[in-house]
Amino acid sequence: MKLLIAEDDLTSRTMLAAVTRKWGYEPIAVEDGEAAWQVMQEDEAPRLLLLDWEMPKLDGLALCQRIRQQQSSNPPFIILLTARCETGDIVAGLDAGANDYIAKPFENAELQARLQVGRRMLTLQQELLGAKDALAFQATHDALTGLLNRGAVMQVLEKEMARAIRLSQPLCIGLCDIDYFKRINDAHGHPAGDAVLQEVTKRIVGALRPYDQVGRYGGEEFLILLNAKQDQAQNLLERIRRAMADTPIVIEQAKLEVTISCGATLFVPPEDKRGGDALLTIADAALYESKAAGRNCTVFSPPPFAAHP
Structure with missing residues (x-):
């Protein structure tokens, strides 16, 4: 000493x-x-x-x-x-x-x-x-994945929205959900499901930029916050989707074809007066559309006005 x-x-x-x-x-x-x-x-x-x-x-x-x-x-x-x-x-x-x-x-x-x-x-x-x-x-963190838990990532959402308003910059709110996750648990057991959640988390974090935010929103669903314009945000969410779809997840010598579906919207201040709950509802509806469209895809719900160039 x-x-x-x-x-x-x-x-x-x-x-x-x-x-x-x-x-x-x-x-x-x-x-x-x-x-x-x-x-x-x-x-x-x-x-x-x-x-x-x-x-x-x-x-x-x-x-x-x-x-x-x-x-x-x-x-x-x-x-x-x-x-x-x-x-x-x-x-x-x-x-x-x-x-x-x-x-x-x-x-x-x-x-x-x-x-x-x-x-x-x-x-x-x-x-x-x-x-x-x-x-x-x-x-503040989820024990299984190490990500921010729901309460903590919701607080981050509020802070990021305040930051977006202060800087007049767009903020993407994305929800990503593992497709057919119940089938993984039913066929391979909950330990395998936990391992899949951990690997999905690893791939999401690896696909994002250092200053992006992600949390476990609940179950097999993730909330992703991106300081990006719509085209940049779509590219990042697509990068995440491909990170899952392109490479199987190996669990105890079994190769699992795991995909995710994403729904997102854009918060564009100062015109945008929607609150966090409203934005999450819209992102969730977009996620539902991606599931209805066959899963393993991203649906982006544009804001009700043009984003800043």
Whole structure:
């Protein structure tokens, strides 16, 4: 673990770097608070800090305050090192943002123990942050496909519509549905159906551009949002359709001919006053038309006025 040591006394700084290196840390030793602040602005900055209170340019107390003013979900653990040992000084140091406080002179065993506490706290903090991120992902993503779930992709639809209005740019709303998906489940079992959903997801994502959005709308249906004019959107949806139709999906040595049907419409602000629900209803009707037309095709329901050139 990286350890930032800020100590203006050369002998003390050298000693601290040497002993903490023996304890398994990666010390970065600097001579004042300003240099320490610069280190903290770097990528992958140290999360464990040992700061002397009395330093030129920027003392340890002011450095603590400056660091704590930065908003961070993973803040560093700061140990303040000083000869000041009055209760008021300890309170001032902790109020400034220090997590711990070591009074000089100190025993190496005490320093090692306090560093270990800081290391454990940072590990726990990182684990909690990881758990929080995992819960946030689970709340917004479909467990099987890894795509945005229905609630999350509907929120994205609202944001993309607001963006389209702000920039006066068209937005394509597309619904794609796997053809005869029930037959796959009935003939090969639900695990095979799950594998097909995962492979279809992979192919959809591979056919889209990095800034396009896709979510699992429900069952075997996907909602696709494209910042594109009608001809571009039609080409992208056709690319998705071909990605399925051109190559069978192999499940346990069985080659499954899987196709999808797509229905789409275009939101064209500022003339277009339709809301998200209305646009989804129109896209769903277009999807129904593609099913009625024999499946494995795309039906595009144009807007009730000409799109911007």
